[in-house]
Amino acid sequence: MPALLDIQNIHKAxxxxxxxxxxxxxxxxxxxxxxxxxxxxxxxxxLNVASGFTRADSGEVRFEGQDISRLPAHRIVHHGMARTFQLPSMPSKMSVLEVTLAADTRLHGVWSTLLKPSAVREAEAEALQQANQLLDSLLLTPVKQLAASAISGGQKKLLSIACALMARPKLLMLDEPTAGVHPNLRRDIVQTLQRLRAQGISQLIVEHDMHFVREVCTRCIVLDRGQIVADCKPEELSSHPQVIEAYLGRAAAQAAQMKAA
Ligand SMILES: Nc1ncnc2c1ncn2[C@@H]1O[C@H](COP(=O)(O)OP(=O)(O)OP(=O)(O)O)[C@@H](O)[C@H]1O
Ligand SMILES: [Mg+2]
Structure with a gap:
């Protein structure tokens, strides 16, 4: 089976x-x-390189077999890959609902100006329904009329997931989706991500919380000083020598190996 996302030999300084x-x-x-x-x-x-926000010095990014390495971010979204940012910043003059609606890529770009007014109205009505459903599933209905900049940090994380989903991606890339989020909300995010997977949306998630990773991820990749040092199952993480070394240093990895011997 061909990879959805294939990132090869990326160098960046x-x-x-x-x-x-x-x-x-x-x-x-x-x-x-x-x-x-x-x-x-x-x-x-x-993540920035994969999503077109940063150009790599060398290497290649393919999505469904197509080279997207040189495409700008907005074109990559149209291929079916959407992302969130580690520190989401939100516009102060738009409500939560307006920000979510603005993330609908069908209403952007030159092609949308070619649509008949009735088709635009239909797309807008669909977008409104989708936005309301997403905000509801991410528990943001009570704040949807508030300024997007005025909601809490955890709610901004949820809003950025809603915005990414408005693009109806095949691959969702999330940068620390649960950092600073209350445990109850974290549980809701976990359930949302599992539900999205059941709907066929694949995910690449940057996360520090091992508990979350074990619960949600089907595979883990560990990066240390710009190089991949492990590609394993979540349950193998805690005994993987390169992972222990990356997080705790060489001495800890040697001690763990001696203990296992
Ligand atoms: N636009 C930029 N200009 C200059 N340096 C940058 C830029 N973006 C990232 N860096 C540098 O690249 C390195 C890696 O940063 P990056 O944000 O990718 O790390 P990270 O693994 O996401 O860390 P964290 O877990 O803290 O979020 C850092 O030294 C950072 O200062
Ligand atoms: Mg980061």
């Missing part, structure tokens, strides 16, 4: 700071892949 050093990973249809690694290891940069 910011000035003298080498951030990605030949990182490769793939996401197969139906998977929820967790992308883990210490702070500064390059996880968000890799």
């Amino acid at each position: 910011f000035g003298g700071n080498v951030v990605l050093q030949g990182a490769s990973l793939n996401v197969m249809p139906g998977e929820i892949v967790g992308l883990l690694g210490p702070n500064g290891s390059g996880k968000s940069t890799l």
Whole structure:
């Protein structure tokens, strides 16, 4: 089966700071892949490269077999890949509902100006229904008329997931979706992501919380200093020598190996 997302040999430096050093990973249809690694290891940069927000120095990104390495972010969304950001910022003059509606890619771009007024009205009505459903499923109905900038940090995370889903993606990429989110909300996010997977939406999720990763992810990839050091099942993470070394240092990895011997 061909990969949905195939990232090959990505190199990226910011000035003298080498951030990605030949990182490769793939996401197969139906998977929820967790992308883990210490702070500064390059996880968000890799998501930025995959989604067209940062241009790699070299390497290739393919989506459903098509080379998208040089496409801008808005074109990549049309291919079926949407993402959220680690620190979502929201416009102050738009309500939660308006921000969600604005994320509907069908109403953007040159082609939408070619639609008949009746088709535009139909698309707008569909978008409104979809936005209301998504806001409801992410528990944002009570705040949907508030300014998007005025809702809590956790609610902004949920809103950014709603916005990404408005694009009806085949692959959803989330950058730390549960960081700073209350445990009750976290449970709702976990259920939402599992429901989305059942609907056929594959996912690539940057996450530090091991509990979340074990519950949600079908496979894990660990990045350390810009290189992939592990590609394993979630339950193998805690005994994987390179993962222990990435998080706790070489001495801890050697101690764990000696203990296992
Ligand atoms: N636009 C940029 N300009 C300069 N340096 C950058 C830029 N984006 C990222 N970096 C650098 O790249 C390195 C990796 O950052 P990145 O945000 O990818 O890490 P991360 O793995 O997502 O970390 P965290 O877990 O803290 O979110 C850092 O040293 C960061 O300063
Ligand atoms: Mg990050």
